[in-house]
Amino acid sequence: MAGKIAEESPPQPEEITDREDLFYRWVPHDFTKRDGRRIRAGAFGTEADVEEGVSFDWNRYSTPERTLGRSQRPDIRAGVVMTSAGKIWDNELTVRHAPELNNQAHSLVKGTSETRVRKTLASICSWALPLPPKAND
Amino acid sequence: MTVSKLETVDQDEQESAIGEKRFLAERHPTIEDLVEALADKQVVATWLVRFYTAIHELNRRLLRQEAMLRRVSPVRIQEDDLEQLESMIRESRSILQLKDDFDGMGSTHYTEEVWQRAARFVRLQWGEHFRVFGEPMPLPEIEPGPRGSIDIYWETPDFDLLVNIPSDPQKEAEFSGDRNGKRKFDGTLDTSLPNRGLVSWLAR
Secondary structure, eight states: OHHHHHHHSOOOOOOOOOTTOEEEEEEEGGGEETTTTEEOGGGSOOTTHHHHOEEEEETTTOOHHHHHHTOSOTTSOEEEEEEEHHHHHHTTOEEEEOOBTTBTTEEEEEOSSHHHHHHHHHHHOEEEEOOOOOTTO | OOHHHHTTSOHHHHHHHHHHHHHHHHSOOOHHHHHHHHTOHHHHHHHHHHHHHHHHHHHHHHHHHHHHHHHHSOOOOOHHHHHHHHHHHHHGGGGGGOOTTTTSSOOOOOOHHHHHHHHHHHHHHHHHHHHHHSSOOOOOEEEEOGGGOEEEEEEOSSEEEEEEEOSSTTSOEEEEEEETTTEEEEEEEOTTSOOHHHHHHHOO
């Protein structure tokens, strides 16, 4: 029984200390503009993001491909954006590891207000895996 | 009386000397007069106070003149400017085509009501900017925001500003802005009113 409980507990959070560490997030095309070259601030604020912070995957436990593969909707045209711990800290945001049972890479980015966090993330994230071309391209 | 003599005379004579230098400063002095007078901090301070008082008064008069001119000959809104604003608003209507869970992350669709509120907010600020500054404000982008809300985003080489129009009409809009990456600007505002602070911030 004790063994079963231990199996169901999420992994322990680890400290993020390296400025070069990267964080990935899945972004659907409706939250991009200028033919997918730019990311809209709306990309960083789903239902799940509100309370705790904006979800990202830490590159210690993920890759852009794995983050893309975690999507529940592979039919949606989407890419993966990335930013670094250094950029997050330099812009007065914080990031902490918040592992989940099914995603050890899960991390949360927070800031002083929701618009401040979203606007900043839109400006410091770049494509790790750009949007695939449109079906009719 | 010269500056060197000032060092040895009594209080009355000092005050008299200061008065003399003030008088010197008030007429049209030569370079030598100025150099001598600038050695006295009191004279310099007097000049600065008078300078700032004069600038303040000049500014006050200019504002009065501008207000009077605006009343006498109000600046006409150009058709082209208005058309650019309305065209941007019309294009943003495409947001309403997004269905529930369009992003695969559970986002809800955007209602006509929240889009109308966003459009009205932009028109209000545009009108206020024109009224105060006599020219159109930089146009924002109206974008899909999180959880059925709409983002209004201004971006120029000098500043960016994000205003979020919430899906709940009872809630205030939250905003965050940066000017040249240095001056930060955060808070909430009532979307049903023109916001003088916001349009002043957007002014070129």
